[in-house]
Amino acid sequence: MTATCPEIEPQLPEFALGLLDGDDRARVLDHTRSCPTCDARAKGLIGAVDDVTAALADTDPPPGFESRVLERLDLPTSQPVGARRSRVPMLAAAAVLLVLVAVVGTLVVTRSSTSSPEAVRQATMRTPSGATVGRATISGDPAAVLLASPNWSTAAAGPYRLRIVTTSGAIHQAGPVELDEGYAGYGLDGVHPDDVQRIEMITPDGTLACSADFS
Protein backbone atom coordinates (compact mmCIF):
# COMPACT_ATOMS: atom_id res chain seq x y z
CA MET A 1 0.00 0.00 0.00
CA THR A 2 1.32 3.43 -0.94
CA ALA A 3 2.38 5.62 1.97
CA THR A 4 0.63 8.91 2.63
CA CYS A 5 2.12 12.40 2.33
CA PRO A 6 2.35 12.91 6.13
CA GLU A 7 4.28 9.63 6.34
CA ILE A 8 6.64 10.49 3.52
CA GLU A 9 7.34 14.16 4.11
CA PRO A 10 9.58 13.69 7.19
CA GLN A 11 11.76 11.33 5.15
CA LEU A 12 12.26 13.68 2.21
CA PRO A 13 15.34 15.50 3.57
CA GLU A 14 17.27 12.28 4.15
CA PHE A 15 16.03 10.96 0.82
CA ALA A 16 17.44 14.07 -0.86
CA LEU A 17 20.68 13.69 1.06
CA GLY A 18 21.05 10.10 -0.15
CA LEU A 19 20.95 8.79 3.41
CA LEU A 20 17.89 6.54 3.15
CA ASP A 21 18.46 2.85 2.62
CA GLY A 22 16.50 0.03 1.06
CA ASP A 23 12.83 -0.08 1.92
CA ASP A 24 12.59 3.54 3.08
CA ARG A 25 14.12 4.79 -0.14
CA ALA A 26 11.87 2.55 -2.22
CA ARG A 27 8.83 3.79 -0.28
CA VAL A 28 9.69 7.43 -0.99
CA LEU A 29 10.38 6.71 -4.65
CA ASP A 30 7.11 4.85 -4.96
CA HIS A 31 5.19 7.70 -3.37
CA THR A 32 6.84 10.54 -5.31
CA ARG A 33 6.09 8.80 -8.58
CA SER A 34 2.39 9.32 -7.94
CA CYS A 35 2.42 12.50 -5.81
CA PRO A 36 3.44 15.68 -7.65
CA THR A 37 3.51 17.67 -4.41
CA CYS A 38 6.02 15.43 -2.64
CA ASP A 39 7.92 14.97 -5.89
CA ALA A 40 8.35 18.74 -6.19
CA ARG A 41 9.42 18.97 -2.53
CA ALA A 42 11.96 16.19 -3.02
CA LYS A 43 13.37 17.86 -6.13
CA GLY A 44 13.67 21.16 -4.28
CA LEU A 45 15.59 19.49 -1.47
CA ILE A 46 17.82 17.62 -3.93
CA GLY A 47 18.56 20.96 -5.58
CA ALA A 48 19.55 22.37 -2.19
CA VAL A 49 21.88 19.43 -1.56
CA ASP A 50 23.44 20.08 -4.97
CA ASP A 51 23.90 23.69 -3.92
CA VAL A 52 25.66 22.68 -0.71
CA THR A 53 27.93 20.39 -2.72
CA ALA A 54 28.87 23.40 -4.85
CA ALA A 55 30.24 25.02 -1.69
CA LEU A 56 33.08 22.51 -1.53
CA ALA A 57 36.28 23.95 -2.89
CA ASP A 58 37.93 22.69 -6.07
CA THR A 59 41.11 20.89 -5.13
CA ASP A 60 44.09 19.69 -7.14
CA PRO A 61 44.19 15.89 -7.20
CA PRO A 62 47.42 13.99 -6.55
CA PRO A 63 49.95 13.83 -9.43
CA GLY A 64 49.11 11.25 -12.07
CA PHE A 65 45.39 11.26 -11.31
CA GLU A 66 44.33 11.71 -14.93
CA SER A 67 46.56 8.85 -16.08
CA ARG A 68 45.19 6.52 -13.42
CA VAL A 69 41.61 7.29 -14.43
CA LEU A 70 42.33 6.72 -18.12
CA GLU A 71 44.11 3.48 -17.27
CA ARG A 72 41.05 2.26 -15.43
CA LEU A 73 38.79 3.30 -18.31
CA ASP A 74 41.01 1.15 -20.53
CA LEU A 75 40.16 3.05 -23.69
CA PRO A 76 42.03 2.35 -26.92
CA THR A 77 44.36 5.06 -28.09
CA SER A 78 43.68 5.15 -31.82
CA GLN A 79 41.01 2.74 -33.01
CA PRO A 80 37.78 4.34 -34.12
CA VAL A 81 34.72 3.26 -32.15
CA GLY A 82 33.12 1.53 -35.10
CA ALA A 83 36.12 -0.71 -35.66
CA ARG A 84 35.92 -2.50 -32.34
CA ARG A 85 33.85 -5.58 -31.75
CA SER A 86 33.85 -6.09 -28.03
CA ARG A 87 30.78 -5.81 -25.83
CA VAL A 88 31.78 -2.64 -24.02
CA PRO A 89 32.27 -0.43 -27.06
CA MET A 90 28.95 -1.60 -28.45
CA LEU A 91 27.34 -0.61 -25.20
CA ALA A 92 29.10 2.69 -25.29
CA ALA A 93 28.11 3.41 -28.88
CA ALA A 94 24.50 2.75 -28.02
CA ALA A 95 24.84 4.86 -24.89
CA VAL A 96 25.87 7.82 -26.99
CA LEU A 97 22.69 7.53 -28.96
CA LEU A 98 20.70 7.49 -25.76
CA VAL A 99 22.48 10.66 -24.72
CA LEU A 100 21.55 12.24 -28.02
CA VAL A 101 17.92 11.24 -27.52
CA ALA A 102 17.96 12.68 -24.01
CA VAL A 103 19.61 15.91 -25.05
CA VAL A 104 17.27 16.49 -27.93
CA GLY A 105 14.44 15.87 -25.51
CA THR A 106 12.26 14.09 -27.99
CA LEU A 107 12.19 10.46 -28.81
CA VAL A 108 12.93 10.23 -32.48
CA VAL A 109 11.74 7.06 -34.06
CA THR A 110 12.67 6.79 -37.66
CA ARG A 111 11.91 4.13 -40.15
CA SER A 112 12.61 4.38 -43.81
CA SER A 113 13.73 2.18 -46.63
CA THR A 114 17.06 3.94 -46.74
CA SER A 115 17.73 4.54 -43.12
CA SER A 116 20.62 6.74 -42.10
CA PRO A 117 23.23 5.76 -39.53
CA GLU A 118 21.63 8.31 -37.18
CA ALA A 119 18.33 6.39 -37.02
CA VAL A 120 17.33 5.54 -33.48
CA ARG A 121 14.52 3.16 -32.68
CA GLN A 122 13.28 2.62 -29.20
CA ALA A 123 10.72 0.34 -27.60
CA THR A 124 9.51 -0.45 -24.11
CA MET A 125 10.70 -3.70 -22.56
CA ARG A 126 7.89 -5.64 -20.90
CA THR A 127 7.71 -8.89 -19.02
CA PRO A 128 5.26 -11.56 -20.22
CA SER A 129 2.82 -10.26 -17.59
CA GLY A 130 2.98 -6.79 -19.15
CA ALA A 131 5.08 -5.03 -16.52
CA THR A 132 7.34 -2.32 -17.90
CA VAL A 133 10.94 -3.04 -16.95
CA GLY A 134 13.00 -0.80 -19.22
CA ARG A 135 13.61 0.19 -22.79
CA ALA A 136 15.53 -1.11 -25.74
CA THR A 137 17.27 1.17 -28.18
CA ILE A 138 18.56 0.13 -31.59
CA SER A 139 20.81 2.26 -33.70
CA GLY A 140 23.61 2.20 -36.22
CA ASP A 141 24.36 0.01 -39.15
CA PRO A 142 25.35 -2.68 -38.34
CA ALA A 143 22.87 -2.35 -35.51
CA ALA A 144 23.75 -2.09 -31.86
CA VAL A 145 21.14 -2.61 -29.18
CA LEU A 146 21.21 -1.08 -25.71
CA LEU A 147 18.98 -2.62 -23.08
CA ALA A 148 18.37 -0.23 -20.17
CA SER A 149 16.47 -1.52 -17.17
CA PRO A 150 18.13 0.04 -14.11
CA ASN A 151 14.91 -0.11 -12.07
CA TRP A 152 14.09 -3.73 -12.85
CA SER A 153 14.71 -4.88 -9.30
CA THR A 154 13.86 -8.55 -9.81
CA ALA A 155 16.07 -9.06 -12.84
CA ALA A 156 18.83 -11.62 -12.71
CA ALA A 157 22.23 -10.58 -13.99
CA GLY A 158 22.02 -13.21 -16.67
CA PRO A 159 23.53 -14.30 -18.89
CA TYR A 160 20.62 -13.81 -21.26
CA ARG A 161 20.25 -14.89 -24.82
CA LEU A 162 18.78 -12.40 -27.28
CA ARG A 163 16.22 -13.58 -29.81
CA ILE A 164 15.83 -11.09 -32.63
CA VAL A 165 12.72 -11.37 -34.78
CA THR A 166 12.84 -9.43 -38.03
CA THR A 167 9.99 -8.06 -40.12
CA SER A 168 10.50 -10.90 -42.62
CA GLY A 169 9.97 -13.43 -39.84
CA ALA A 170 13.59 -14.49 -39.68
CA ILE A 171 14.96 -15.23 -36.22
CA HIS A 172 18.51 -14.37 -35.17
CA GLN A 173 20.08 -15.54 -31.96
CA ALA A 174 22.57 -13.33 -30.14
CA GLY A 175 24.33 -13.24 -26.83
CA PRO A 176 25.15 -14.05 -24.20
CA VAL A 177 24.56 -10.67 -22.58
CA GLU A 178 24.66 -9.79 -18.92
CA LEU A 179 23.03 -6.84 -17.20
CA ASP A 180 25.60 -4.57 -15.62
CA GLU A 181 23.69 -2.50 -13.08
CA GLY A 182 20.68 -2.82 -15.31
CA TYR A 183 22.40 -2.11 -18.62
CA ALA A 184 23.51 -4.36 -21.43
CA GLY A 185 24.67 -3.73 -24.95
CA TYR A 186 25.22 -5.95 -27.94
CA GLY A 187 26.10 -5.67 -31.60
CA LEU A 188 23.60 -7.24 -33.97
CA ASP A 189 25.84 -8.32 -36.82
CA GLY A 190 23.97 -9.14 -40.00
CA VAL A 191 20.76 -7.45 -38.90
CA HIS A 192 19.67 -4.12 -40.30
CA PRO A 193 18.21 -1.89 -37.56
CA ASP A 194 15.10 -1.11 -39.62
CA ASP A 195 14.33 -4.80 -39.95
CA VAL A 196 14.11 -5.54 -36.24
CA GLN A 197 10.53 -6.16 -35.20
CA ARG A 198 11.00 -7.66 -31.76
CA ILE A 199 13.79 -8.41 -29.29
CA GLU A 200 13.36 -11.01 -26.59
CA MET A 201 15.58 -11.60 -23.58
CA ILE A 202 15.69 -15.31 -22.80
CA THR A 203 16.96 -16.65 -19.48
CA PRO A 204 19.44 -19.54 -19.33
CA ASP A 205 16.57 -21.98 -18.70
CA GLY A 206 14.79 -20.81 -21.84
CA THR A 207 12.16 -18.63 -20.17
CA LEU A 208 11.15 -15.34 -21.74
CA ALA A 209 12.30 -12.64 -19.29
CA CYS A 210 11.02 -9.68 -21.26
CA SER A 211 10.58 -8.41 -24.79
CA ALA A 212 10.50 -5.18 -26.75
CA ASP A 213 8.23 -4.75 -29.76
CA PHE A 214 9.38 -2.25 -32.37
CA SER A 215 6.47 -2.68 -34.76
Next chain:
Amino acid sequence: MADAADDALLAAMSAGDREAASLFVRRHQRRVFGVAYGVLGDRALADDVAQEAFLRAWRHGSTFDARRGSVTTWLSALTRNLAIDSLRSQRVRPTVHLEDHLLRVSEQVRDVDPNATSDGTVDDRERVLAALRTLPVDQCRAVVITAIGGRTALELGEMEHIPLGTAKTRVRTGLRRLREALDAERVQP
Protein backbone atom coordinates in the same frame (compact mmCIF):
# COMPACT_ATOMS: atom_id res chain seq x y z
CA MET B 1 37.67 19.32 -29.32
CA ALA B 2 39.14 21.44 -26.53
CA ASP B 3 36.18 23.80 -26.81
CA ALA B 4 33.57 21.03 -26.82
CA ALA B 5 30.62 21.37 -24.46
CA ASP B 6 30.64 19.22 -21.35
CA ASP B 7 27.74 17.05 -22.49
CA ALA B 8 29.38 16.44 -25.87
CA LEU B 9 32.61 15.41 -24.18
CA LEU B 10 30.70 13.11 -21.83
CA ALA B 11 28.96 11.48 -24.78
CA ALA B 12 32.23 11.06 -26.66
CA MET B 13 33.91 9.62 -23.57
CA SER B 14 31.05 7.16 -23.16
CA ALA B 15 31.57 6.14 -26.77
CA GLY B 16 35.15 5.20 -26.01
CA ASP B 17 36.95 8.28 -27.30
CA ARG B 18 40.19 8.46 -25.33
CA GLU B 19 40.95 12.06 -26.27
CA ALA B 20 37.50 13.15 -25.12
CA ALA B 21 37.94 11.19 -21.91
CA SER B 22 41.27 12.84 -21.27
CA LEU B 23 39.79 16.29 -21.81
CA PHE B 24 36.77 15.48 -19.68
CA VAL B 25 38.90 14.26 -16.79
CA ARG B 26 41.26 17.21 -17.07
CA ARG B 27 38.35 19.66 -17.12
CA HIS B 28 36.54 18.20 -14.11
CA GLN B 29 39.21 16.59 -11.96
CA ARG B 30 39.63 19.53 -9.58
CA ARG B 31 35.88 19.70 -8.95
CA VAL B 32 35.47 15.93 -8.58
CA PHE B 33 38.49 15.54 -6.35
CA GLY B 34 37.45 18.64 -4.40
CA VAL B 35 34.01 17.20 -3.66
CA ALA B 36 35.46 13.82 -2.69
CA TYR B 37 38.12 15.39 -0.50
CA GLY B 38 35.63 17.85 0.95
CA VAL B 39 33.45 14.98 2.15
CA LEU B 40 36.16 12.50 3.12
CA GLY B 41 39.01 14.72 4.31
CA ASP B 42 41.52 12.06 3.28
CA ARG B 43 43.48 12.42 0.04
CA ALA B 44 44.00 8.69 -0.51
CA LEU B 45 40.32 7.88 -0.03
CA ALA B 46 39.35 10.90 -2.10
CA ASP B 47 41.65 9.70 -4.89
CA ASP B 48 39.86 6.33 -4.99
CA VAL B 49 36.40 7.89 -4.89
CA ALA B 50 37.23 10.49 -7.53
CA GLN B 51 38.54 7.79 -9.88
CA GLU B 52 35.39 5.75 -9.28
CA ALA B 53 33.28 8.84 -10.03
CA PHE B 54 34.83 9.15 -13.49
CA LEU B 55 34.30 5.44 -14.10
CA ARG B 56 30.63 5.82 -13.18
CA ALA B 57 30.35 8.89 -15.40
CA TRP B 58 31.76 6.90 -18.30
CA ARG B 59 29.50 3.93 -17.59
CA HIS B 60 26.33 5.89 -16.92
CA GLY B 61 26.84 8.84 -19.25
CA SER B 62 23.72 7.68 -21.06
CA THR B 63 21.60 8.57 -18.04
CA PHE B 64 22.71 12.19 -18.09
CA ASP B 65 19.85 14.47 -19.07
CA ALA B 66 20.89 18.01 -19.97
CA ARG B 67 17.38 19.26 -19.25
CA ARG B 68 17.82 18.47 -15.55
CA GLY B 69 21.04 20.39 -14.98
CA SER B 70 24.65 20.77 -15.93
CA VAL B 71 27.24 18.04 -16.27
CA THR B 72 29.13 19.65 -13.39
CA THR B 73 26.13 19.40 -11.06
CA TRP B 74 25.46 15.81 -12.14
CA LEU B 75 29.07 14.82 -11.69
CA SER B 76 29.32 16.60 -8.34
CA ALA B 77 26.20 14.85 -7.03
CA LEU B 78 27.49 11.50 -8.27
CA THR B 79 30.82 12.11 -6.54
CA ARG B 80 29.20 13.29 -3.33
CA ASN B 81 27.00 10.19 -3.15
CA LEU B 82 30.01 7.92 -3.68
CA ALA B 83 31.98 9.80 -1.04
CA ILE B 84 29.12 9.62 1.46
CA ASP B 85 28.81 5.87 0.80
CA SER B 86 32.55 5.50 1.38
CA LEU B 87 32.38 7.63 4.50
CA ARG B 88 29.53 5.60 5.94
CA SER B 89 31.30 2.34 5.17
CA GLN B 90 34.31 3.36 7.28
CA ARG B 91 34.36 1.52 10.58
CA VAL B 92 35.88 4.45 12.43
CA ARG B 93 33.76 7.54 12.04
CA PRO B 94 35.92 10.56 11.34
CA THR B 95 34.47 12.91 13.93
CA VAL B 96 37.61 15.02 13.96
CA HIS B 97 37.29 15.48 10.22
CA LEU B 98 33.67 16.55 10.61
CA GLU B 99 34.59 19.18 13.17
CA ASP B 100 37.30 20.34 10.79
CA HIS B 101 34.65 20.60 8.10
CA LEU B 102 32.41 22.70 10.23
CA LEU B 103 35.29 24.95 11.11
CA ARG B 104 36.38 25.37 7.53
CA VAL B 105 32.89 25.92 6.15
CA SER B 106 31.96 28.32 8.92
CA GLU B 107 35.16 30.27 8.32
CA GLN B 108 34.42 30.42 4.63
CA VAL B 109 30.84 31.49 5.31
CA ARG B 110 32.02 34.24 7.61
CA ASP B 111 34.68 35.52 5.23
CA VAL B 112 32.59 35.67 2.09
CA ASP B 113 31.63 39.01 0.71
CA PRO B 114 28.20 38.27 -0.77
CA ASN B 115 28.52 41.04 -3.31
CA ALA B 116 31.76 40.52 -5.08
CA THR B 117 34.99 38.66 -5.42
CA SER B 118 38.36 40.13 -6.27
CA ASP B 119 37.57 40.20 -9.97
CA GLY B 120 34.14 41.71 -9.42
CA THR B 121 32.15 38.54 -9.98
CA VAL B 122 30.40 36.17 -7.62
CA ASP B 123 30.75 32.50 -8.47
CA ASP B 124 28.40 29.68 -7.53
CA ARG B 125 30.48 28.55 -4.59
CA GLU B 126 30.56 31.98 -3.04
CA ARG B 127 26.84 32.44 -3.60
CA VAL B 128 26.17 29.22 -1.70
CA LEU B 129 28.51 30.17 1.13
CA ALA B 130 26.83 33.55 1.36
CA ALA B 131 23.41 31.88 1.42
CA LEU B 132 24.58 29.50 4.16
CA ARG B 133 25.60 32.54 6.16
CA THR B 134 22.01 33.76 6.14
CA LEU B 135 20.82 30.61 7.94
CA PRO B 136 20.53 30.41 11.72
CA VAL B 137 23.66 28.73 13.09
CA ASP B 138 21.85 25.55 14.17
CA GLN B 139 20.35 25.08 10.70
CA CYS B 140 23.66 25.80 8.99
CA ARG B 141 25.34 23.17 11.17
CA ALA B 142 22.53 20.71 10.46
CA VAL B 143 22.88 21.19 6.70
CA VAL B 144 26.66 20.86 6.71
CA ILE B 145 26.70 17.87 9.08
CA THR B 146 24.22 15.93 6.95
CA ALA B 147 25.00 17.10 3.42
CA ILE B 148 28.78 17.12 3.70
CA GLY B 149 29.37 15.08 6.82
CA GLY B 150 27.05 12.31 5.64
CA ARG B 151 25.36 11.98 9.03
CA THR B 152 21.76 10.89 9.33
CA ALA B 153 19.20 12.92 11.23
CA LEU B 154 19.46 10.43 14.08
CA GLU B 155 23.23 10.94 14.28
CA LEU B 156 22.77 14.70 14.02
CA GLY B 157 20.39 14.53 16.98
CA GLU B 158 22.95 12.62 19.02
CA MET B 159 25.73 15.04 18.12
CA GLU B 160 23.71 18.14 18.86
CA HIS B 161 21.86 16.62 21.82
CA ILE B 162 18.46 17.33 20.31
CA PRO B 163 15.43 15.09 19.64
CA LEU B 164 15.19 13.32 16.28
CA GLY B 165 12.20 15.41 15.25
CA THR B 166 14.10 18.62 15.92
CA ALA B 167 17.08 17.35 13.96
CA LYS B 168 14.88 16.53 10.97
CA THR B 169 13.20 19.92 11.16
CA ARG B 170 16.56 21.71 11.22
CA VAL B 171 17.75 19.84 8.15
CA ARG B 172 14.51 20.32 6.24
CA THR B 173 14.17 23.99 7.13
CA GLY B 174 17.83 24.69 6.49
CA LEU B 175 17.77 23.09 3.06
CA ARG B 176 14.51 24.80 2.14
CA ARG B 177 15.73 28.23 3.24
CA LEU B 178 19.01 27.76 1.43
CA ARG B 179 17.17 26.86 -1.74
CA GLU B 180 14.81 29.80 -1.39
CA ALA B 181 17.70 32.21 -0.84
CA LEU B 182 19.53 30.98 -3.91
CA ASP B 183 16.40 30.83 -6.05
CA ALA B 184 15.58 34.41 -5.13
CA GLU B 185 19.05 35.43 -6.14
CA ARG B 186 18.84 33.52 -9.43
CA VAL B 187 15.70 35.35 -10.56
CA GLN B 188 17.23 38.73 -9.82
CA PRO B 189 18.97 40.40 -12.76
